[in-house]
Amino acid sequence: MATLLKNATEIQKGKNKKSKDNATAGPSEEKTYKPRKDKTLLLCSRGVTQRMRHLMRDLEVLLPHTKKDSKLDTKSSLHLINELADLHSCSNTLYFEARRHEDLYLWLSRSPNGPSIKCHVQNIHTMDELKMTGNCLKGSRGLVSFDGSWDNEEHTKLLKEVLTHTFSVPKTSRRLKPFIDHILLFSLLDNKIWFRNFQIIEKDPLTPTGPPIPSLVEIGPRFVLNPIRIFEGSFGGSTLYSNPEFISPAATRASIKRDAGQKYKIRKQNEIERDQRQKRIREELPEDQLSRKKVFA
Template sequence: MTTEPAHATIEIGKGSERLSRKEGRERRRQGKMAAIKRKRRGGLAVQAKKPKRNEKDATPTAKRRDMAEEAEEEDRDRIPGPVCKGKWKNKERILIFSSRGINFRTRHLMQDLRMLMPHSKVCEMKNCNKCIYFEAKKKQDLYMWLSNSPHGPSAKFLVQNIHTLAELKMTGNCLRGSRPLLSFDPAFDELPHYALLKELLIQIFSTPRYHPKSQPFVDHVFTFAILDNRIWFRNFQIIEEDAALVEIGPRFVLNLIKIFQGSFGGPTLYENPHYQSPNMHRRIIRSITAAKYKEKQQVKDVQKLRKKEPKTILPHDPTADVFVTPAEEKPVEIQWVKPEPKVDLKARKKRIYKRQRKMKQKMNSGNTK
């Protein structure tokens, strides 16, 4: 039994050139990439096929002219292949992934973001220059990392109030893969940390120009508004008739925690002083409810002590009987005659009904005899 060596050779092409399997695979990959580039440059435009000339079966000049005219007519009616007007230079790739323990709402949010951004992928970190990472903690808190890899910066947010595309509230519908418009609140230009976040959001959520998976249409808007020290994300569809906006989804709120100089770490550039962790928020709510319960218990204890205290007897106030008027004394009357009993009409009707029923039964029995 023979075994094949690690670097086996095979023959490729017309010649007898011997290549290793790895080199053959590399050459096939380069051929596919070259074909894709030719398609992007408009290499699919079909040209008129010239008839092959054969010396033995040479056709007359008239027939050749007719064939050329037919080919020209076919070219006029045929739609040419897509021709790229420019070169895809901004090759942004977004990595969207999550940690373990996410719920169904977070999973749907990730799928919505992947569908809205055609340049997002699930691939290795070395092939991506931007990253969206969802981190779930305690199966109830969701954090989002926006990172520019490998040199940074990166920002960490707490995600709140998540609504996905599948909900019935989102009635809009836009073309998949179309280019979105990015609308930012004017407050993004007032503070330096918001200006940094604006540039990071533009690079992540905008579709690169001439991207092969994008469509040449603009029919929806991504809005980023700042309210209550949070960033509110909304997605609206542009209706062609009257240029009105209909919300599509998803929607969520980003509460900024920190901005780091590096990717997923490094020196802290900014820390939000208004941020309150979910654990602290739940702790405050529990303390408020506990304080209400303690207050009720204290009120009950005070009431019990008041009931146990001896009652103080106040002296009689002579002025309290000033306005009291004695009632007139009525003579005592003794009734010697027994009152007549009250007639019960219901019982009387029952007795009459029974009597009539007996009479009918007797009459019926006499007739039968």
Template sequence: MGKKRKHSETESAVIANKEEIAEERPKRTLLGFKDSNGDAKEHDIAPAGFRNKEKVLVTCTRRISFRYRHLMLNLVDLLPHCKKDNKVESKNSKGTALNELVELKSCSSCLFFECRKGKDLYLWMAKCPNGPSVKFLVNAVHTKEELKLTGNHLKGSRPILTFSSNFDQNPHWKLIFGIPKDHRKSKPYHDHVFVFSIADGHIWFRNYQISCTHFGTQKVDRGDLEKMTLVEVGPRFCLNPIKIFGGSFGGPTLFENPFYVSPNQIRSLAKRQKAGKYAKKVKAKTRRKMHELENPLEVDEFADMWKE
């Protein structure tokens, strides 16, 4: 067995090892770094910058169809600063319930998908709790799973927002739909584009990936737009504005679309047209009977010739 080291030898070895190892980092606290004496250094405190804590609550009503639910999940993937919650019962008092839910989830905005009769989808965009809020009718819905497009971009990256020149004509078209800068779940670069365009009084939404064709280590020059192409990713949908309210999910009406026709009226008109076709058939039959009664046929003298 080896000999035991003396106590003095072990102390000298520990001191030599401490000199080789770097100095221990001081303990960090909320007020800065602490010295060995326990005093905090105020000059080491980093200046706190602006941190955007904007969050969006995304929820829907019960008995929503699978197609509209997939559209909502596609939007959740596009918005890294959102929070998804359970389904909410659609009642007359949904505004107060949603405002409380937004406050409990520490959010500042809300996207509420309201499905009625299993056919009609309404989208509420609200700034809680003071407003304003916008109500849309969603048409021409195509989810990512239906389109099967070749485009693909990273999840959580910040999009570039592009609006058509029509948005500057009227004040009610000026909408905000983006991801806050320096959010903890968002990437610090752009690789896709959100396109908003107005046609026939509707807002059409498209999502494109920014694709750059380069080979190996070759990089695209900054601002070289000729080498960049756009590949559609999805989803697609169309927003028909109905009303803009001054409060959150209600309040005074700031704007009302005069050209809006509800889906119930469209379906009732279609039923009336079908009912009109049946009524025309009944009228034609009655006219034919009246014509036969007014113009009876003459008796044929040879009708009973071959009867025995």
């Protein structure tokens, strides 16, 4: 009997020791886990239009982990943005670069070591312009969703990773509200990135007492990103990927003006040829008997 009691006490002591070890090991394991603390710096260059400014405002509302800065005066020394990101403790950067007051380019960079992506922004439609029926809570956390075509090539995998770090809101954001009620969708079509924002609706508004039927309603904004070049560093460095199908909008406008000038040149050339042909015909015809020279000779 004494041996049984001795064995039972030893087993109980062993259990207590394991529980203490687990209790002491628990916080240490939790300390090793470091939550993601990504912040995104949002800024633009001089010369942005009203539509571009409204698009920036919509993205600032959708991403509560962004920090907005004033306009950047220079367009050649983009490496200064890395210093601004360091001052604001931001690891990602969204920089909108306006050219000729009509072309908008978007830089997505991982500061300060890269990589960075330069895209041309097309088909911009803001929230105020679309007037969609969807609505979401300001400061809520959105799900970042990608379709299945992003894992086919290496440069699309890199694009997916940069977009995930830039647009996904971490749990440690101060302005974040503990709700997930919208989805940020990035679709890859025709080598372009199509951005859409949808609200998650749990119940059908026509039958509020019925069973929950999840559905999506678009909120806005809408825009399309055409990737131009992927750089190894932040706002510079060696080129990892270059889009061979991209044609700058300035070159497109120049070709349209060149075609219009070519049409004008052809029309004027036809007028000159017509005048020369009529003059030659008049010279080849015999002189009329009732001409002024013969009547008043």
